[in-house]
Amino acid sequence: MRSLLTLLLLWGCGSCRGERPGSQTPESTAEANASEGPEGPAPLRRVGVVRGRVRLAEGAELPMYPPEALAGGGPMAELPAECAGVDPEAGRRPVTLEEGGLENVMVTATGDQERFFAALGTWEPQEREVRIRACRLQPPLVTATRGDTLVLSNESDYPFMIAVGRTSFMEGLLKGTPRRIALDRGGVQAIRCGFAAPCGRTDVVVVYHPVHTVTEAGGRFELEVPADQEVELHAWHPLFRDASVTVSVPRGERREVELVLTPNEAALGEAASSSQEEPATPAGEAGPSSGEPGTQAQPSRAPF
DSSP, X not given: OHHHHHHHHHHHHTTOSSSXXXXXXXXXXXXXXXXXXXXXXXXXXXXXXXXXEEEEOTTOOOOOOOGGGGTTTSOOOOOOGGGTTOOTTTTSOOSEEETTEEESOEEEEEEOHHHHHHHHOOOOOOEEEEEEETTEEEOSXXXXXXXXXXXXXXOSSSOEEEEESSOSOXXXXXXXXXXXXXXXXXXXXXXXXXXXXXXXXXEEEEESSSOEEEOOGGGEEEEEEESSSEEEEEEEOTTBOEEEEEEEOOTXXXXXXXEEEOBOHHHHHHXXXXXXXXXXXXXXXXXXXXXXXXXXXXXXXXXX
């Protein structure tokens, strides 16, 4: 699952020279001012819209995490009395299947770095929320942009011990007392509970630009991408091989695409013990084809 992660870590870090990608440079200011309004210059954005669907490959079965992937690699503890009636293995299937479409899969894009970021203009940091609701972490997948803030909150009565990423340190998360974490680096981090009681798992994927979304019911998504240039659209989840398709969208127009995901059996063992992925595979390494026209399946690399 590291090869796509490597591609986008390397791709994103190429613009990490002391300023956030997408921030205005002196060379781009004049162009941005062309859309100046009564309140001053408006951020320059040259985007088109991609609508599509991510579906499961024909004949494939929906993968699930091994139990230890929800418990940080150790044995899964029993649920406390406050969580009576909750399935202790709930969360092992973070991706749901409806009419062949996959919900809770990340969709993002890469392209020519200079043109890609120039088309996006500026953006503001966002808060990304993860809640423990009914004793389970929700949602199962969160995408964020570097510079965003992760807000963890507990709506259950039990004080779960939360671990974020690869760490031996856990902190109690009390009801009504949110915890805020700055997302200052690209990567994939798993949020889990341990020590006393399990709470499922949420994977947080941090990329270097705001061109990302998570599929909804039936695997459907809509995403704004840089216009008038070729961009590579990626569908990704830790349990699947990356699938990608190239698309070009004129400014203000729409295109329809479909991406097909194949389960990545090799990732199941990694998911049990790894919660912070590190670059390991050379960028651009290709994997076997899925056999679907217009879609290339690759070993799971996170598209940052």
